[in-house]
Amino acid sequence: MPARTPTPAATTREDVLTAFRRDSLLAAARRVFGARGFDEATVDAIAAEAQVAKGTVYLYFPSKLAIYEAAFSSGLDELTRRTDARVREAATPREAIHAFIDERVQYFQAHPDYFKLYVVEVGRQLTDRTPRKSGCRDAFGAHTRVLRDVLARAVASGALRDVDPAAAAMAVFDITRGLVARRVLSRARSDAAAEVAFLTDLMWTGLSPTSVPAGSAP
Amino acid sequence: MPARTPTPAATTREDVLTAFRRDSLLAAARRVFGARGFDEATVDAIAAEAQVAKGTVYLYFPSKLAIYEAAFSSGLDELTRRTDARVREAATPREAIHAFIDERVQYFQAHPDYFKLYVVEVGRQLTDRTPRKSGCRDAFGAHTRVLRDVLARAVASGALRDVDPAAAAMAVFDITRGLVARRVLSRARSDAAAEVAFLTDLMWTGLSPTSVPAGSAP
Amino acid sequence: MPARTPTPAATTREDVLTAFRRDSLLAAARRVFGARGFDEATVDAIAAEAQVAKGTVYLYFPSKLAIYEAAFSSGLDELTRRTDARVREAATPREAIHAFIDERVQYFQAHPDYFKLYVVEVGRQLTDRTPRKSGCRDAFGAHTRVLRDVLARAVASGALRDVDPAAAAMAVFDITRGLVARRVLSRARSDAAAEVAFLTDLMWTGLSPTSVPAGSAP
Amino acid sequence: MPARTPTPAATTREDVLTAFRRDSLLAAARRVFGARGFDEATVDAIAAEAQVAKGTVYLYFPSKLAIYEAAFSSGLDELTRRTDARVREAATPREAIHAFIDERVQYFQAHPDYFKLYVVEVGRQLTDRTPRKSGCRDAFGAHTRVLRDVLARAVASGALRDVDPAAAAMAVFDITRGLVARRVLSRARSDAAAEVAFLTDLMWTGLSPTSVPAGSAP
DNA sequence: CATGAATGAGTTTTCATTCAT
DNA sequence: AATGAATGAAAACTCATTCAT
Numbered sequence: 001m002p003a004r005t006p007t008p009a010a011t012t013r014e015d016v017l018t019a020f021r022r023d024s025l026l027a028a029a030r031r032v033f034g035a036r037g038f039d040e041a042t043v044d045a046i047a048a049e050a051q052v053a054k055g056t057v058y059l060y061f062p063s064k065l066a067i068y069e070a071a072f073s074s075g076l077d078e079l080t081r082r083t084d085a086r087v088r089e090a091a092t093p094r095e096a097i098h099a100f101i102d103e104r105v106q107y108f109q110a111h112p113d114y115f116k117l118y119v120v121e122v123g124r125q126l127t128d129r130t131p132r133k134s135g136c137r138d139a140f141g142a143h144t145r146v147l148r149d150v151l152a153r154a155v156a157s158g159a160l161r162d163v164d165p166a167a168a169a170m171a172v173f174d175i176t177r178g179l180v181a182r183r184v185l186s187r188a189r190s191d192a193a194a195e196v197a198f199l200t201d202l203m204w205t206g207l208s209p210t211s212v213p214a215g216s217a218p
Numbered sequence: 219m220p221a222r223t224p225t226p227a228a229t230t231r232e233d234v235l236t237a238f239r240r241d242s243l244l245a246a247a248r249r250v251f252g253a254r255g256f257d258e259a260t261v262d263a264i265a266a267e268a269q270v271a272k273g274t275v276y277l278y279f280p281s282k283l284a285i286y287e288a289a290f291s292s293g294l295d296e297l298t299r300r301t302d303a304r305v306r307e308a309a310t311p312r313e314a315i316h317a318f319i320d321e322r323v324q325y326f327q328a329h330p331d332y333f334k335l336y337v338v339e340v341g342r343q344l345t346d347r348t349p350r351k352s353g354c355r356d357a358f359g360a361h362t363r364v365l366r367d368v369l370a371r372a373v374a375s376g377a378l379r380d381v382d383p384a385a386a387a388m389a390v391f392d393i394t395r396g397l398v399a400r401r402v403l404s405r406a407r408s409d410a411a412a413e414v415a416f417l418t419d420l421m422w423t424g425l426s427p428t429s430v431p432a433g434s435a436p
Numbered sequence: 437m438p439a440r441t442p443t444p445a446a447t448t449r450e451d452v453l454t455a456f457r458r459d460s461l462l463a464a465a466r467r468v469f470g471a472r473g474f475d476e477a478t479v480d481a482i483a484a485e486a487q488v489a490k491g492t493v494y495l496y497f498p499s500k501l502a503i504y505e506a507a508f509s510s511g512l513d514e515l516t517r518r519t520d521a522r523v524r525e526a527a528t529p530r531e532a533i534h535a536f537i538d539e540r541v542q543y544f545q546a547h548p549d550y551f552k553l554y555v556v557e558v559g560r561q562l563t564d565r566t567p568r569k570s571g572c573r574d575a576f577g578a579h580t581r582v583l584r585d586v587l588a589r590a591v592a593s594g595a596l597r598d599v600d601p602a603a604a605a606m607a608v609f610d611i612t613r614g615l616v617a618r619r620v621l622s623r624a625r626s627d628a629a630a631e632v633a634f635l636t637d638l639m640w641t642g643l644s645p646t647s648v649p650a651g652s653a654p
Numbered sequence: 655m656p657a658r659t660p661t662p663a664a665t666t667r668e669d670v671l672t673a674f675r676r677d678s679l680l681a682a683a684r685r686v687f688g689a690r691g692f693d694e695a696t697v698d699a700i701a702a703e704a705q706v707a708k709g710t711v712y713l714y715f716p717s718k719l720a721i722y723e724a725a726f727s728s729g730l731d732e733l734t735r736r737t738d739a740r741v742r743e744a745a746t747p748r749e750a751i752h753a754f755i756d757e758r759v760q761y762f763q764a765h766p767d768y769f770k771l772y773v774v775e776v777g778r779q780l781t782d783r784t785p786r787k788s789g790c791r792d793a794f795g796a797h798t799r800v801l802r803d804v805l806a807r808a809v810a811s812g813a814l815r816d817v818d819p820a821a822a823a824m825a826v827f828d829i830t831r832g833l834v835a836r837r838v839l840s841r842a843r844s845d846a847a848a849e850v851a852f853l854t855d856l857m858w859t860g861l862s863p864t865s866v867p868a869g870s871a872p
Numbered sequence: 873c874a875t876g877a878a879t880g881a882g883t884t885t886t887c888a889t890t891c892a893t
Numbered sequence: 894a895a896t897g898a899a900t901g902a903a904a905a906c907t908c909a910t911t912c913a914t
Contacts, residue, residue, distance in 0.1 A: 478888085
């Protein structure tokens, strides 16, 4: 990484075009894979969606699986980047939880195709025998890292009661995922603010230190 | 032929064999579909798993999709039946939440193949253009009905604070799903009691009426 | 053929039953093959039509092809027998031609399924690489033998002009076949007498010795 | 690429190649369907006959049935066109009958594969439950239309006796078909002139107005 | 670089035939 | 003799991938 391509001015017309084509193909792939799943999607359909010939796809990606993984990863990267940024900006743990839920709901609402791709991939990971070489697998763990760290600090400072921050972050992650799934599946177009607020409140209350002793174990 | 066996239940050897074959095939289908997903699974593989010839499969099911739906539905029925029973038996709302989470974690832990099939089906539903005729789709809504009713009564009686019972039930459903997913994916064999207890506590605390005013909005 | 089975009393109950079953199967086969053609017909369908189990079919015939050939031949035998009888009874060549056409039209009208089987078999014979071992092939030649002989005698006696009797018999055969095909295809139920009379007249006139010199060659 | 070839007819190399492939496939299909019938023919065999891979066939035709119908129709169109032309050119009714028989015998003699395909199709039409949408069915009726019109005019002008022109045309059609069938089946290579002349004479004589009263009905 | 025609491996499904009961 | 469950070979069709233009 010390020496990038030594031609600083090398970002030629070519490169721009190439990058543009790649992005077009990834966007097309997200739409097609999201709409049909991995197996039902055809390379032909992706090419048509991107308005290029089928052969062209193979100039940019070595295989259908590679397109899929690139499409999945590129979306995931952006989602994670945005989520992490908003969580980091949050002034309080409560706001961090709210930011996490809100950002993800908004992102997926704006990119329902990608949500489908995302869900399909979770299914693939569960059912795939060949352990995914690409970073897909680990990527999932990274989703909640920033939130977990925020919660860990909150527990340490006494702002939250003494829970496992990782488990708590996962719980927030899961209810977010469930909310998004129902909204995407039902093609909900309404504002999700009320539902986001409810889940934020539910989690925050559940994690607050001021809660009552909670009685005996079940 | 003079005297047909007067078995009152008319359950002949044939019937038993037929039922056995059907069950063997469904079990094989659950394993194969769970391991590979719908598209990657082949009827050949299911037949081999059930130790019959390919043609035999078609004596019991009219198509690959029919096998899949039967395998999915049969497991779902049992899961729902067991979950509902345990939730109904619960003496308190807190116990109901615990029963819901605990039963489902135990069931899926005992049938990891079925959990994969279950996840795969969620993916299919998202990506399927042809609305599934079979009860698969509606079946999902029914998962939380009993729990929702319990929570609704608890809200009415003041045992819980004033939340939307359906949304609360969904939250419980989602964190359960997340827990199971992580345990199945990581092939966890350990006892899930601690994690179940944590989630029960989290939800119960979050829903309790004694919670603090919760401060300002996020 | 001089010594039939030397047990004259051997026609037991068994034999009768066996013969009955064979005939039932042949009748069923004629219906099914006639309705669907050879390839589209299934042994299952024939068994069902004959109200026996599939395995039973194989007790009476060694293969699907054998059933087909037996069904075809049995019908053909009857048709030829009846046609020959009526042609032989005819007092004049004109009546012989009429008898030939009339009998065949009536027979096929009464057995439309068999006509389809008959047409399909003609197609098969044309397209079959493996020369039919059974008598099917030669059987066709025999259709017009009796009519041909009648015409030959008529030519010899001067009752008809000097034509090739075989070619003339074939012409009568062909127009009969065409008439039947159109009637069966259009499911005609009306009386064919007028059409039979027309064709008889057409052929008779064409073959009569009193015809004009016929002018120049075409 | 700066200047697209401004070929006014736009018949590029591509188009020629495509048309060539299509024709090759149709010719192969005629041979294979003619040799084996519809059901016994495999797409694999057609592909092999045309020296292309199986998948290639599906680039030009959507299904096996579509290939079959295209092969059937293309041949039928040419046959009908040629027959109609020769019949129209004929100066007299007798010549029209001769032209009809002669042209068809010659065409089928030159394309025996197509004759088999033709016969197979007749069998299919008889046994097909699903009424053929394509023009195959109606096409048969059109075969004799031109000849029928010629005969109708001849009847009107008194050149022929008072017969149903349609029935007469059918009779000519049927004897032609029979002659061709026997020649193709026996792989006759000899000149058919004598047989054609005989049938022409037979029909013409049968239809001539100068015929004797023909005696009593049979 | 871009194209899209060609390839052929792989999948579902059917059905003639066998054989244990 | 009769049954019908089991078998597995065969065939239509799809689509990821390649490569000549």
